[in-house]
């Protein structure tokens with residue numbers, strides 16, 4: 001690891017991305033993750049998976065994967081709350097053993113170069129071995145960003161107070177209703193249903 005923030009960690013810039021790794025059977029595993037990237041140093045990235053995440057476990061077993069830049073927040077929301085069935089279209093990565101999401105805007109095939117598990121979150125430093133572009137990014141949209149926020153909250157129902165999540169969802173719902181299209185509305189609705197279900201199971 002280099003420097004206090006680790007490789008690519010010093011910029012503090014986090015990309016909310018979709019990451020594919022290989023599961024124990026060699027199939028594609030998909031999860032939203034927020035790697036740290038430094039725009040001035042696009043050849044490196046830093047992943048911070050929770051130790052209990054499948055992505056973290058997969059990368060310890062097979063230290064290669066693909067980070068995707070996408071504006072498909074419906075896929076991001078679906079991946080945040082469980083396995084996406086059937087899996088989205090993907091093709092084999094070129095320079096690592098892994099999969100590229102065919103619907104992504106850009107992708108970065110990476111290989112883990114250093115593992116630091118001295119802290120509460122494992123820090124996986126990686127080098128980008130190949131990057132590709134598939135289509136244009138939609139651009140800023142408040143509903144898309146609201147869905148990203150809602151998806152992050154949906155993955156934290158086990159430890160965030162239900163009232164805090166409900167208050168945030170109330171605020172985010174306005175942005176989705178005002179500025180979203182059908183995909184953003186569907187994504188938000190499925191996240192709301194997930195959060196409701198999690199709340200009900202905690203109250204049991």
Ligand SMILES: Cc1cc2nc3c(=O)[nH]c(=O)nc-3n(C[C@H](O)[C@H](O)[C@H](O)COP(=O)(O)O)c2cc1C
Pocket residue numbers: 016017030031032033034035048049050052053054055056076080148151152155
């Ligand atoms: C936009 C977004 C970014 C996320 N970033 C991370 C992250 O950097 N590290 C992490 O462990 N979990 C992150 N999460 C939560 C994981 O996606 C979630 O815990 C998921 O269940 C982990 O999936 P896995 O166990 O299949 O790997 C993020 C979720 C979202 C929606």
